[in-house]
Amino acid sequence: PKKQPRPKAETPRGFRDYFGHEVSERAEMLRAITEVYHRYGFDPLETSAVETVEALGKFLPDVDRPNEGVFAWQEEAESEGAPATWLALRYDLTAPLARVFAQHRLNLPTPYRRYAVGPVWRNEKPGPGRFRQFYQCDADTVGSGNVAADAEICMMLADAFEATGIGRDDVAIRINNRKVLNGILSKLYGLVTANAAPAGEGRDQDWDQWSAGVLRTVDKYDKVGIDGVRQLLTSGRKDQSGAFIDGQGLTPNEADMVLAFLQSGRSTSAETIAQLRDIVADVDAGREGVDELETIAELLEAQGYGGRALIDPSVVRGLGYYTGPVFEAELTFEITDEDGRRRQFGSVAGGGRYDDLVKRFTGQAVPATGISIGVDRLLAALRAIGRAGDGSAAGPVVILALERDAMAGYQAMCAELRNAGIRAEVFLGGGNMGKQLKYADRRAAPIAVIEGTEEREQGLVQLKDLVLGAKLSAEIETREEWTEQPAQRSVPRGDLVSAIKAMLSGST
């Protein structure tokens, strides 16, 4: 056989592994969130990771680069000459939900409330902290056009954050309605096209192209501020790198209509809504949007969520598929970023109403609304404020295996501890006491249990407090040095479990 070179032991570019507490802390956070979702009547759904490219609808498989954006491959045809199917890893949890609802709608309750948790994959250029596989946690209500469903999503989100340990003052849920902005934009488009010179510069774009450009610009409000948006809506501006970004070509007066909308937020939802009513007074679609916001605000107020979820016209959400209310959740506490600057933590969840996703499959519009939590960002936030993990990820009590013949006895101690609900293990590698204690340190073990011949003959075990020991932080090489340490004690073998329980609870 030919000799093959050794394979490299590496994750593919942009992928990573999660170890120990990284896994358990995320699981714990997601459990807290999904318990809230469950209480709200949402059912879990786990779709397959693989979808047909056709169902994902992201692109057509006959383009030059089928892997643009998603990881895709061609399925072997079932029979000779059968058309080839392209498969791909899902890039979010919403597209599969639309497919599931279209496929199973006759057997699902309507409205269908579901939550989903799992990895999604993006075939994008990886960067620092930017991976090609990451978790999403979504909740959606499919089949209800009632804005009470949108209000419910916002209340549930507020409860979910609270369940993870984030204080009410530390999170702001902000709500807008795409219909209001669309109303303003359609009025504006009427003005723009009426004013346009025939084949005028950039003013002959169709509505889709034009409104998408303006929406993209407005969505940059968080980054570039109100003056930046004004420049980008009109004649353009230089970005941080010095590159010039073309403007959308609005006149200053036209831009002011958009800016007035963006700046119509007030300290209460009721005041904001009054403000919005003025702005859209003569735009039908806009008024409908404001009415919806008012209903949502009333429902939130009635349930006591008025202060936790606010109407805010500056929320845009870039995604083109939203058709009504849109939501965004921001953590408002400050953290120190990589550059040592204090800044607000920022957005950790977003969503809104999208009434057209199921229609792709069935031809019938199905109203739907939902929220997606950025799992990794929220977990990072919990870590930043010391709320990730309940300590159950702590290391096990490690029983040193100093004499090979005594293994059954070590295992017996271990079984006693486990039966008492204490996480415990026997060292199963090779090496002297020093090496075994180093192993225990690496395991973050709170206690090492030591029984040599001498102890066994006396019916004793030695318990070494490794937390205290770490403070003393002496390098231990010999038995003699070790027994001089104060962080250890000798107890009767029969007291093993009770003594360790006492040490773990910190009562000694």
Next chain:
Amino acid sequence: PKKQPRPKAETPRGFRDYFGHEVSERAEMLRAITEVYHRYGFDPLETSAVETVEALGKFLPDVDRPNEGVFAWQEEAESEGAPATWLALRYDLTAPLARVFAQHRLNLPTPYRRYAVGPVWRNEKPGPGRFRQFYQCDADTVGSGNVAADAEICMMLADAFEATGIGRDDVAIRINNRKVLNGILSKLYGLVTANAAPAGEGRDQDWDQWSAGVLRTVDKYDKVGIDGVRQLLTSGRKDQSGAFIDGQGLTPNEADMVLAFLQSGRSTSAETIAQLRDIVADVDAGREGVDELETIAELLEAQGYGGRALIDPSVVRGLGYYTGPVFEAELTFEITDEDGRRRQFGSVAGGGRYDDLVKRFTGQAVPATGISIGVDRLLAALRAIGRAGDGSAAGPVVILALERDAMAGYQAMCAELRNAGIRAEVFLGGGNMGKQLKYADRRAAPIAVIEGTEEREQGLVQLKDLVLGAKLSAEIETREEWTEQPAQRSVPRGDLVSAIKAMLSGST
């Protein structure tokens, strides 16, 4: 824009979705298992779903059909002219563990005990109940050559089954050692090659080929019985379909050595080991294997697991990579299969020692041992004996939304119930009471809450017991019919929560 045909709303061939209790019951079972693993000192690990084909080592990407067995695709080169990388979805959790240990070995404790839970993907022909994405739940100890690690895996597996609700009498963990069989086979190979005529029929195969053929045959013991194995080891046999399967070409005397090993199981591990000692008396590798089995049996006996995990020489495990002890867990209770026949449920977990997987990457042998639970099969078993799910997957209390203007009041009731820890939702679709009650049925709601104008004016709510109602199973179309049903009661609005709590606990 061109009109595209509507996409089909379908999962790809061989994939499926999991709904509601299917998701929560599996999660609950896995939580019970991984809590045991955690108590034994095992840490969670979640590797990326995507690996380089090189790291998986399943095949080389330059073969004609890169998708053979796995789902694979070619990564776009990072720069022009750079070598193309092939990526693939993991097909099990062991290959990624070997990669992780090789990659991170300097930062991981040794021995490294880890568990992993997650989907794996196989590009195979799907069949009934046979999917191309399925869950595995693995636990492995990497870096310990001590057979105490193997014994620990078996004890942990026994505890894990018990934690899921399977009785001690309903599961048999059986242990063998590949070294014993290999010892017998190498002795036999010596005989075979010594006896072989030059270029004799089939007797000139090399050791790898020859032993793999015999192992594959022995692994069929469960299916074809002892006589079937005898035929397959010697001259061959007709299978059920009538096709003739060639034999391995052993003489009857040679075959008897293998058959004696397979049949050396006795009712206690100690007796079986005595039996094995006789058989391998003159084979060094075989004696070493029996010594290991004896140590494992003693450790199990000392911890009280002697009756729950037995030495059984008929366990082979097909996988070529096992190098020492091998384990298999069978559920011994009977179920009625699809053909209406009573049969034992069969194997739900398997594993063993594999000392060469990490070596592929590093060149250094790293001993490792582990177990993999077939998650779907175990869950099916729990369902068969009524132990899947703790009822937390029950439907929510559904509050009917009979009057659109009263939505805030319905939401308030819902919030009260949720705050009391009761799963509840307001109906958010459209339709009359009959439609809303049908929705509640479809949701498996235990109770429907009904408040119309009349009730509101009287300060009452109607609670309809849908469990009892389902028994009465009358089609309800009108309000009048419904109020005559005995399965509903009227309670003061202020007693909503306490009345529902009482109904849910079955105390009324």
